[in-house]
Amino acid sequence: MKNKHTLLLFVLLGIFFTDSLMAQYGYGNNRYGYGNRGRQGGSIIPQTQTPPKEVEPKTAEEIVDEQMPSITETLELNPFEEAVVRTTLVKSVQQRIELSILELEPNKAKEEYEKIRDTQDEELKAGLPEDKYLAFVELQENQFKAKKKKKKKKKKKKSKE
Secondary structure (H helix, E strand, O other): HHHHHHHHHHHHHHHHHHHHHHHHHOOOOOOOOOOOOOOOOOOOOOOOOOOOOOOOOHHHHHHHHHHHHHHHHHOOOOHHHHHHHHHHHHHHHHHHHHHHHHOOOOHHHHHHHHHHHHHHHHHHHHHOOOOHHHHHHHHHHHHOOOOOOOOOOOOOOOOOO
């Protein structure tokens, strides 16, 4: 009977200490039996780095849509003039994108870009009044950055108390 009690005591002590040993050294999943020791939480499965998502190039419509608000505001275009400018710009930007994909020689590419620019200028000149066309050309030289109107600051007079 004494042997049975001793055996039961050792089994219970073994179970009790096994849990504390596992808590100290991990579960033996690692090469050296230390488990997740040294990690701050986390899973046992190694994390792989996900490759960064490739940024898709913008379409001609997206590029023109970004520029149109500043063009419309600066030139004060009516809906018809805005449609003329938008379609002309979409067409020329699309041609430039296609030309960049072809990767031509620098001299040949420059000639083609000049042809596209000339065609764009002719279409805009035909579709816009003279003053708005000249304002567009000036805006294009400034890379479509509208000049911000400066607000006059009112100086506050300090009152002597």
